Amino acid sequence: MKKAQKNYAAFAVFLVFIGGSLTMGFDLGIRVGDNFWIFAWDMLRILPPAFLLIGLFDVWASRKMIEKNFGNVSGIKKYIWSVLLAATTVGGTFVAFPVANALYHKGAGYSAIFTYVTAASLVMIPMSIMEASILGIKFTLIRLGVSLPIVIISSMLLGAYFKRRNYILPEQE
Amino acid sequence: MVGLYVVAIAGLSLSFVLDSSRTKKGVKVAWNKFNKILPGYLKILMILSVVLLIPDEMIVKYLGESSSYMGIFLGAIFGSITMMPGFIAYPLAGVFLRQGVSYMVIASFITTLMMVGVVTYPVEKQYFGRRATIIRNVTAFGIALIISVAVGIFYGELI
Numbered sequence: 001m002k003k004a005q006k007n008y009a010a011f012a013v014f015l016v017f018i019g020g021s022l023t024m025g026f027d028l029g030i031r032v033g034d035n036f037w038i039f040a041w042d043m044l045r046i047l048p049p050a051f052l053l054i055g056l057f058d059v060w061a062s063r064k065m066i067e068k069n070f071g072n073v074s075g076i077k078k079y080i081w082s083v084l085l086a087a088t089t090v091g092g093t094f095v096a097f098p099v100a101n102a103l104y105h106k107g108a109g110y111s112a113i114f115t116y117v118t119a120a121s122l123v124m125i126p127m128s129i130m131e132a133s134i135l136g137i138k139f140t141l142i143r144l145g146v147s148l149p150i151v152i153i154s155s156m157l158l159g160a161y162f163k164r165r166n167y168i169l170p171e172q173e
Numbered sequence: 174m175v176g177l178y179v180v181a182i183a184g185l186s187l188s189f190v191l192d193s194s195r196t197k198k199g200v201k202v203a204w205n206k207f208n209k210i211l212p213g214y215l216k217i218l219m220i221l222s223v224v225l226l227i228p229d230e231m232i233v234k235y236l237g238e239s240s241s242y243m244g245i246f247l248g249a250i251f252g253s254i255t256m257m258p259g260f261i262a263y264p265l266a267g268v269f270l271r272q273g274v275s276y277m278v279i280a281s282f283i284t285t286l287m288m289v290g291v292v293t294y295p296v297e298k299q300y301f302g303r304r305a306t307i308i309r310n311v312t313a314f315g316i317a318l319i320i321s322v323a324v325g326i327f328y329g330e331l332i
Contacts, residue, residue, distance in 0.1 A: 007212035014219050028226070036222035042258050043214060045174065047207065049181035055203025056184050059195050090177045092258075093290060093297070094214070098206060101300040118313065121287035127259040131283070134267040139276060139324070143284070146323040150316050158312060162305065170302050 046091040054102050063107045070108035072163075078112040079152050086119035092127075096120035104169050111159025115152055122147045213296040220292045224255055229265060236274045236282070241331060244278040245321045249314060252285030256293065262286055277325030284317040 018036065021029020070078045089096055099120075100113040108116075123144060132140040188196040235247050257265070266279050289310050290297060297306045325331035 004212040007216050011212075011215045011219065031226060032222045035225040036218060038258070038261065039218050039221055043218070046177065047214070049177050051203045051207040052181050052200065053184060053203075054206060055199040055201070056188050056196070058202045059199035060188065090174060092287065093293060097293075097297055097300040098210065114309065117309070118288065118316070121313075122284065124259075127263075127287075130259055130263050131266075134263045135270065135276075135279065138327075139280070142324055142327045143280060143320060146320050147284075147316075150319060154312055154316060158308065161308075167302070167305060169305065170299060 042091075043094065046095060050091055050095045051098070054098055057099075058102055058106075061106050066103060067107035070103055070112040072109040074109075074112075078109060079115050079155075082112045082115040083119045083123060083148070083151075086116050087123050087125050089120045089124060090126070092124070093117065093121055101169055105171060109159060110162045110167075111155045114155035114158045118151045118155060119148075122151060210296060210299060213299055216295050217292055221256055224292060225257070227251075227255065229268065232282075233269060233272050233274060236269065236278050237272060239278075241275070241277065241325065244275065245281045245318060245325070248278040248281035248321070249285045249289075249317055252282040252317070253289040253310075253314060254291050255286065256290055257286060259287075275325070275330045276328045277321045277330050280324040281317055281321035284320050285314060288313040288317055 014036075018029055018033035020026070021033060068074055069081050085099075086096070089099065096117050100108075100117045103116065104110075104113050128140050128144065131143075185196065185200075188199060232251050236244055236251070239247055262283060266283055269279050269282070270276075291310075294306060294310075297309075301309065322331065
């Protein structure tokens with residue numbers, strides 16, 4: 001708990017610094033403030049509904065259902081579900097980490113959650129559309145086509161490794 | 174973004190109609206989880222605000238002038254230490270492209286930007302533990318390099 005308080009204290013100092021920079025016209029501080037606001041605004045909009053859904057998932061999703069679709073017994077199906085879930089995840093890894101953790105504690109396998117997290121940063125649909133419009137559809141298709149098999153193969157390897165080590169992800173409430 | 178709110182509100186309403194006490198529990202779980210990770214997010218916000226002071230021109234200069242393999246490597250380094258939301262990252266990638274940075278270097282920058290998170294370490298560690306966080310990021314760095322080389326081959330930038 002002490003560590004959390006330290007972070008809050010640092011954050012308060014940070015806000016005072018930005019506020020002070022704005023009133024006194026300190027250029028570097030203002031630029032830091034601008035950068036801060038870009039991310040803070042994004043997080044303010046995405047995190048509340050995302051965490052609400054994680055909470056609802058936690059009370060409604062049954063262990064059996066998750067094990068059947070994302071668990072070690074589910075074969076190829078877990079990769080398909082993981083990629084589909086990742087493709088529609090909004091907010092990138094900031095949202096993907098807590099979702100992966102929640103899935104894991106409901107019985108999802110390692111390879112499934114690694115596929116999910118990696119795919120959430122590579123195959124998100126809204127982002128890929130934006131990418132194609134700026135860098136060209138060819139770029140996006142190559143990137144996606146190369147990424148998907150690598151994501152799944154590397155997740156299988158990582159999954160096997162962590163399973164063998166009996167690694168356990170930290171529990172969040 | 175709008176979709177996320179539609180799904181969240183629909184989910185909440187449906188859940189409430191089906192079982193109001195379970196819904197209250199779910200909201201409480203959501204709040205506890207959020208509360209627990211909030212200091213981590215704030216820490217990341219502070220670090221990012223400072224890291225993003227690196228001027229774009231400097232990145233372009235390094236990425237544009239390097240040889241192909243060095244460019245991929247530098248792109249991956251820049252992408253790993255920084256982090257940006259897509260609506261900033263992609264327009265920036267467009268600027269890189271117009272200034273003559275190759276596709277494969279852009280690929281290494283963009284993929285590591287999304288996949289490798291040095292600054293997000295404090296949050297990822299709380300969900301994945303230290304070992305899994307480090308191994309995941311190292312693997313992601315490797316994957317990004319492979320993707321970039323593949324992009325380079327497809328665009329004829331390497332061979």
